[in-house]
Amino acid sequence: MARATAGGPGSRPSVRSSDRRGDDRPKKVGWQVRRSVAEAVKEAVENGAAKSQNAFVEDALLRRLKALRQERIYSAYEEAAQDPVFMEDMRSISEAFGGTVRDGLEGEA
Numbered sequence: 001m002a003r004a005t006a007g008g009p010g011s012r013p014s015v016r017s018s019d020r021r022g023d024d025r026p027k028k029v030g031w032q033v034r035r036s037v038a039e040a041v042k043e044a045v046e047n048g049a050a051k052s053q054n055a056f057v058e059d060a061l062l063r064r065l066k067a068l069r070q071e072r073i074y075s076a077y078e079e080a081a082q083d084p085v086f087m088e089d090m091r092s093i094s095e096a097f098g099g100t101v102r103d104g105l106e107g108e109a
Contacts, residue, residue, distance in 0.1 A: 026054070 033041075041053050050056035080086050 041056050044050070045053050045056050050059060
């Protein structure tokens with residue numbers, strides 16, 4: 001189900017699968033877009049880009065939310081890479097599991 005949680009700058013919108021089971025039914029919202037954007041969406045739907053304008057807009061919003069989550073994750077990776085203690089832990093864990101790389105491969109030594 002697709003569910004977004006609103007919050008402050010540090011909050012994370014949470015969007016699960018895009019089905020509409022449970023309490024995640026469509027909700028009419030009062031957002032406004034420029035007329036040219038609305039006309040472009042209408043034209044895109046008429047040309048088969050989505051089954052409806054609502055579906056087109058929801059897909060666009062879900063894609064943007066996914067991109068925002070990905071940006072946060074990559075930012076956290078960059079921050080962790082600057083932490084020498086974390087990086088040392090990662091190196092020691094990688095070395096400890098280094099021998100398992102070939103586990104289960106037939107014919108390999």
